[in-house]
Amino acid sequence: MTPGAPLVSVLTIALICACIIGQSAEAVRASAGVLLVSVCLVHAGGFALGYVVSRVIGFEQIVARTISIEVGMQNSGLGVVLARVVTSPIR
Numbered sequence: 001m002t003p004g005a006p007l008v009s010v011l012t013i014a015l016i017c018a019c020i021i022g023q024s025a026e027a028v029r030a031s032a033g034v035l036l037v038s039v040c041l042v043h044a045g046g047f048a049l050g051y052v053v054s055r056v057i058g059f060e061q062i063v064a065r066t067i068s069i070e071v072g073m074q075n076s077g078l079g080v081v082l083a084r085v086v087t088s089p090i091r
Helices: 005-023 025-030 032-057 061-087
Strands: none
Touching: 005 025, 005 061, 025 032, 032 061
8 A cells, every 4th residue: 555655646646636736726727927936835845844843853864755755735725725715705
């Protein structure tokens, strides 16, 4: 199960993101430039911070890379949740 788990995880996050983006296609098109910059900054920051903090704490490079990827994937999930809340109509 271990060799296939990362692929399943990445595909699941990608499908969840695609679903939310598809439901909010009009809003995404309206703010594409700002959205692109924001997404790039959030992911770059997450990957970098995950790696740097891991190395400072003393983890080996391979572990730091793994933590970096996990933090970046969690940022994707958080971004999806925030996008869903922001684009949902107020009840």
